[in-house]
Amino acid sequence: MATKAESRITPLSIFSVTFVILWVIIASFPFLWTAWGSFKVQGDFFSKADWTNAIFGVRTMVETGGTFTMNGYEGAWIQEEFWRAVLNTGIVVVFTVTISLTFGTLGGYALARSGYKYAFWILMAALVFRAMPHITLVSGYLLPFFEWNIWGILPTTIIVLVAINQPFTLWMLHSFFLNIPKDLDESAMVDGCTRFQAFRHVIIPVMWPGVITTGLFSFLLAYNDFTVTRMLLSQENETMIPKIQSFLGSTQVEGNVMFAVAAVVSATVPLIILIMFFQRQIVSGLTAGAVKG
Amino acid sequence: MKHRSFFWFILPTLSAMILFIALPIVSVAIQSLYIEHEQVLVVTESCGPFGCNETTTVDTEASAALQEEQPLGRFNGLGTYTNRAHLAFAEVGAAWSASESMSDFFSRLLNLPFYWALAFTLTYTFVVTPFVLVLGLAIAVGVNNLPRIFKGPTIFVSLLPMIVTPLVGALILFWMVDGDGVIGATLQNIFNDPSLSLKANTSLVWVMLIVYGIWSSLPFSFIVFYAGLQTVPSDTMEAAQIDGATKWQRMIHVVVPHLMPLVVFISLIQLMDNFRVFEPIISFQAEAHARSLSWIIYNDLIAAGNPLYGSAGATSILTILGVAFLLMPVLIRTWRDFNRKST
Numbered sequence: 001m002a003t004k005a006e007s008r009i010t011p012l013s014i015f016s017v018t019f020v021i022l023w024v025i026i027a028s029f030p031f032l033w034t035a036w037g038s039f040k041v042q043g044d045f046f047s048k049a050d051w052t053n054a055i056f057g058v059r060t061m062v063e064t065g066g067t068f069t070m071n072g073y074e075g076a077w078i079q080e081e082f083w084r085a086v087l088n089t090g091i092v093v094v095f096t097v098t099i100s101l102t103f104g105t106l107g108g109y110a111l112a113r114s115g116y117k118y119a120f121w122i123l124m125a126a127l128v129f130r131a132m133p134h135i136t137l138v139s140g141y142l143l144p145f146f147e148w149n150i151w152g153i154l155p156t157t158i159i160v161l162v163a164i165n166q167p168f169t170l171w172m173l174h175s176f177f178l179n180i181p182k183d184l185d186e187s188a189m190v191d192g193c194t195r196f197q198a199f200r201h202v203i204i205p206v207m208w209p210g211v212i213t214t215g216l217f218s219f220l221l222a223y224n225d226f227t228v229t230r231m232l233l234s235q236e237n238e239t240m241i242p243k244i245q246s247f248l249g250s251t252q253v254e255g256n257v258m259f260a261v262a263a264v265v266s267a268t269v270p271l272i273i274l275i276m277f278f279q280r281q282i283v284s285g286l287t288a289g290a291v292k293g
Numbered sequence: 294m295k296h297r298s299f300f301w302f303i304l305p306t307l308s309a310m311i312l313f314i315a316l317p318i319v320s321v322a323i324q325s326l327y328i329e330h331e332q333v334l335v336v337t338e339s340c341g342p343f344g345c346n347e348t349t350t351v352d353t354e355a356s357a358a359l360q361e362e363q364p365l366g367r368f369n370g371l372g373t374y375t376n377r378a379h380l381a382f383a384e385v386g387a388a389w390s391a392s393e394s395m396s397d398f399f400s401r402l403l404n405l406p407f408y409w410a411l412a413f414t415l416t417y418t419f420v421v422t423p424f425v426l427v428l429g430l431a432i433a434v435g436v437n438n439l440p441r442i443f444k445g446p447t448i449f450v451s452l453l454p455m456i457v458t459p460l461v462g463a464l465i466l467f468w469m470v471d472g473d474g475v476i477g478a479t480l481q482n483i484f485n486d487p488s489l490s491l492k493a494n495t496s497l498v499w500v501m502l503i504v505y506g507i508w509s510s511l512p513f514s515f516i517v518f519y520a521g522l523q524t525v526p527s528d529t530m531e532a533a534q535i536d537g538a539t540k541w542q543r544m545i546h547v548v549v550p551h552l553m554p555l556v557v558f559i560s561l562i563q564l565m566d567n568f569r570v571f572e573p574i575i576s577f578q579a580e581a582h583a584r585s586l587s588w589i590i591y592n593d594l595i596a597a598g599n600p601l602y603g604s605a606g607a608t609s610i611l612t613i614l615g616v617a618f619l620l621m622p623v624l625i626r627t628w629r630d631f632n633r634k635s636t
C-alpha cells in the first residue's frame with residue numbers, strides 16, 4: 001500500500017513514532033513496575049534511598065535471604081483470605097454474565113426487529129439509564145434492601161449488576177442483530193415457525209460472535225465494579241475489589257502494604273490474559289457502536 | 294414484529310431495568326424529601342444529697358421504635374436541597390451580597406461542599422475529555438503508520454490502562470507517585486526537596502487525578518479513532534495528494550472531517566463516564582483536596598452507624614439532573630433524526 005514517497009522519513013513521521021513509543025511506555029510501565037515490585041519487601045518497593053532497590057531487591061535480600069519473596073502473596077491470599085474474595089468474584093461474574101446475556105439477547109433481538117415507536121423509546125431510556133452514575137442508584141437500593149432483609153448477599157448483587165448491565169448489553173446486541181438479515185428469521189416464519197422457534201433455530205446458531213463480544217464487556221463491568229459490590233455486600237461476601245480497598249485501611253502497618261500490592265497484581269492477571277485471547281473482539285466491540293453511528 | 298411477541302421478548306430485560314434502575318431513582322427522589330429522625334431525648338432528674346441534677350439521655354429504645362415505625366425518617370420537603378450541604382441558597386445569597394468581586398464570590402462559593410464537588414467534577418470532565426480526544430487521535434495516526442507487525446502488540450499494551458479495574462489502575466499509579474514510590478522519590482531528588490509531596494497540594498492532586506483520567510480513557514478514543522482511520526476513503530486521500538496537499542494538510546482537511554461523527558460519539562461516552570468520576574478519589578485518598586459528586590454521595594452512605602439517606606438522595610437527584618442536562622443535546626439530536634427517518 002505505502003508508496004516510496006509516503007514511507008519517506010520526515011520529521012513528522014519521526015515525531016509520530018516517538019509519540020507512540022512514549023505512549024506504549026506510559027501505558028505499560030506502571031504494570032510492569034508493580035508486578036515486579038510485588039515480589040519485593042516494602043522497603044524496596046517504596047524505597048526512599050534509591051529507586052534501583054526495587055529492581056535489584058537489596059532490602060529483600062537482607063530481610064528474606066533471596067531477591068524474590070512471596071511474602072506479599074502469602075499474606076494476602078492465606079493470612080487475609082483473599083481467596084475467599086476471588087471465589088465470590090467468580091460466582092458474581094459467572095452469574096451476571098450469563099443472566100445479562102440471556103436477557104440482553106432476547107431484548108436486543110426484539111428491539112432490532114420491531115419498527116414501532118416504543119422500541120425507539122426503550123432504546124432512548126436505556127441510553128439515559130446508561131449515563132446514571134452507579135452510586136446514585138445504590139443510594140436508592142440501600143433502604144429497601146435493608147427493609148426486605150436482602151442486603152449483603154450475593155444474589156442481590158448479581159441481579160443489580162445484571163440490571164445495570166442491561167442498557168449497554170441492549171444497545172450492543174441491538175446493533176448486532178440489525179446486521180443479521182431479516183430474511184433469515186422471516187423465511188423461517190413463513191415456513192411455519194413461531195417467532196420464538198425462528199429465534200431458537202435460526203438466530204441462535206448465528207449470533208455467537210456478537211454475544212461473545214458483548215459478554216466480554218459484561219464480564220469487565222461485573223469484574224471491575226467497585227461501587228455496587230462495596231455498598232451491597234456484607235464483609236464475608238466481599239468480592240475482590242472492595243477487599244483490596246479494605247486492605248488499604250488496615251494495612252498501614254509496616255509490611256502489609258505489600259499485601260495490597262500482591263492482591264492488585266493478582267486481580268490484574270486475569271484481565272491481561274483476557275486481552276491476550278480476546279483482543280480482536282474487544283477492539284471490534286469498542287468500535288461497534290461508533291462506526292455504525 | 295407483533296406487539297405480543299415483542300412484549301414477551303423484552304419482558305426480562307425491561308423488568309430488570311424498571312425494577313433496579315427506574316424504581317431506585319424514584320426511591321432516591323422520595324428519600325431526598327425525608328431526613329433522619331431526631332434522637333428521642335429523655336430528661337431525668339436525679340436527686341442526691343447535694344441537690345437535684347437534670348440529665349438528658351438518649352432513649353435508644355424509643356428512637357429505635359420510631360425508626361422501625363417510619364424507616365424513611367421525618368418529612369422535610371425540599372429542606373435538604375436548600376441546606377448548607379447542598380444548594381445552600383441562603384449561603385450563596387449571603388456570599389453574593391458580601392463579596393466585592395467575582396473571584397471573591399467564587400472562592401466563597403467553593404467553601405460550600407456541594408459547589409466544591411461540582412467544581413471538581415466539571416473540571417475533571419471538561420479537561421479530561423478534550424485531552425483524550427486530541428491525544429487519542431495522535432496515537433491512532435501514529436499506530437496507523439507503524440509497520441504491520443508492531444500494530445498488534447501496540448494495541449495490546451494500549452488496552453491495559455482501560456481494561457484494568459479503575460480502582461486498581463489508580464492504585465498502581467498512586468503507589469508510584471507516593472513520596473517513597475519511584476516517581477515521587479525521583480521528583481524529590483530532582484527538585485532536591487525531601488518534603489515535596491504530590492498528595493499535599495490541592496492543585497497537584499487535581500492534576501494527578503486528571504492525569505489518571507486521561508491515562509485510563511485514552512485507549513478508548515485511540516481504538517475508536519484507529520478503527521475510523523481504516524475507513525478513510527483512499528480516493529479522496531489520493532486526490533488531495535495529487536493536488537499537492539502535504540501530509541499535515543491531508544490530516545486537517547480530509548481525515549479529521551471524516552472522523553467527526555466519531556468525535557461526537559467519544560465525547561458523549563466520555564462525558565457520561567467522567568461525570569461519575571469516583572474510584573480514583575478513593576484510590577488516591579484524595580478526599581481532602583478533591584471531591585466529586587459521586588464521592589459525596591458515597592461518603593453520606595458510609596457515614597458510620599447513621600447513613601444520611603436524605604442527604605445522599607438529594608445529591609443523587611441533583612447529579613441525575615446534571616447528567617440529564619449534559620445528555621440533552623444528544624437526545625434532542627437523536628429525536629430529530631428519528632423523526633426524519635420515520636416520516
